[in-house]
Amino acid sequence: MAHTIRIQAEPFDAAAETAALTDGRADIGAVVAFTGLCRDEDGRLAALELEHYAGMAEAEIGRIAAQAQTRWNLLGLTIIHRFGKIVPGEGIVLVLTASASRQAAFEAASFLMDYLKTHAPFWKREHLKDGLVGAWVEAKEADDRAAERWR
Amino acid sequence: MAHTIRIQAEPFDAAAETAALTDGRADIGAVVAFTGLCRDEDGRLAALELEHYAGMAEAEIGRIAAQAQTRWNLLGLTIIHRFGKIVPGEGIVLVLTASASRQAAFEAASFLMDYLKTHAPFWKREHLKDGLVGAWVEAKEADDRAAERWR
Amino acid sequence: MKLVYFAWVRERIGRTDEEVAVPDGIGTVAELVRWLRGRGEEYEYAFENEGIVRAAIDHVHVKPEARIAGAREIAFFPPMTGG
């Protein structure tokens, strides 16, 4: 099965990506689209800046995608991860999974997000409304635990 | 939190529904969109015909949505279920969940689908390519088990 | 009391709905089903496998032991296959 992986600065269009995955097919029974969005943290945040390790980001997400394809019977898979400055309300990451059955699509999308959070080489820094560059976002132990449950 | 529930014969537009849920907001961190599609069953199927119990369908889906809102911290919830004839490749059901966190959005969407499958008063009948009206689709024990796990 | 039928329950009985005058002494959904089965072979056929056909009273799923007193509409249908 072909998969689409893109690391880009530009916004993504979830509807167009879903159409690219499903149009002209009649074997797909379930599509899960997960969009991770930039929140304004109660109005405190002007933007998130995402630094990434070019080259490794593509390679690591490719490995995570390959794992998902081994574990679940997927008919389509798209992962788009943005880098650079992203303002509140914009999408940061898009994961699309297509399968004959809903369980596979749900589980694969959830697995992919848990692994992207903890394994994909991206780092978020906060830019605050008052013009200050805030702290690097700290990794959450809860995200590590979420990834652990797939072992 | 307001939720949108619609029972309709017409196709739905997942992108427009997602925009309605998220546009102008900066508190949403995660959106899960589940689309259930009509498969052609290896070319055998011309269409699915969905019969429903008007009145109860809206009421029951409203109760399922209320349960999800009690269990998870949702910032938005949309459920659209179609009835009538649906051809392979078309969407049958759309579930959108929005939350601050991805876990809540994933779990609520998965819960909603398990409950829609087993509790929403819809019945599928197959229309075959050879012009025959096929059998009513049988309920799957696996769907009952999937719903059981949320108890 | 109005009875409504869906999917193959509707097809077997041969109608979508009907008004029935339920005799005294029929207190639960299970008793109503037993009474319906005595009304003709189409009902006997629809309810032939005990425990398969589901019921709802006034748009709420109920179990066979649910009381029917005060019900406006009772529905019978196969296990749901939506979603």
Place this chain on the structure above:
Amino acid sequence: MKLVYFAWVRERIGRTDEEVAVPDGIGTVAELVRWLRGRGEEYEYAFENEGIVRAAIDHVHVKPEARIAGAREIAFFPPMTGG
């Protein structure tokens, strides 16, 4: 051997990347980190909390005990916060 740094590891060390000639006897990532810490206070600061900074060899996550022989590019960075 090329070393690359990201996020606050990059900020603390004050550069994005550098070429280093690693002395003989440095066999693992952990040994490389120990050697780097001896190169100046910016390195000492970047690696001050043992076990926090992650490493990758040629784009693959590795543990501190991983061998560095044959590596073209070794990266150091904080725990990832993507997704």
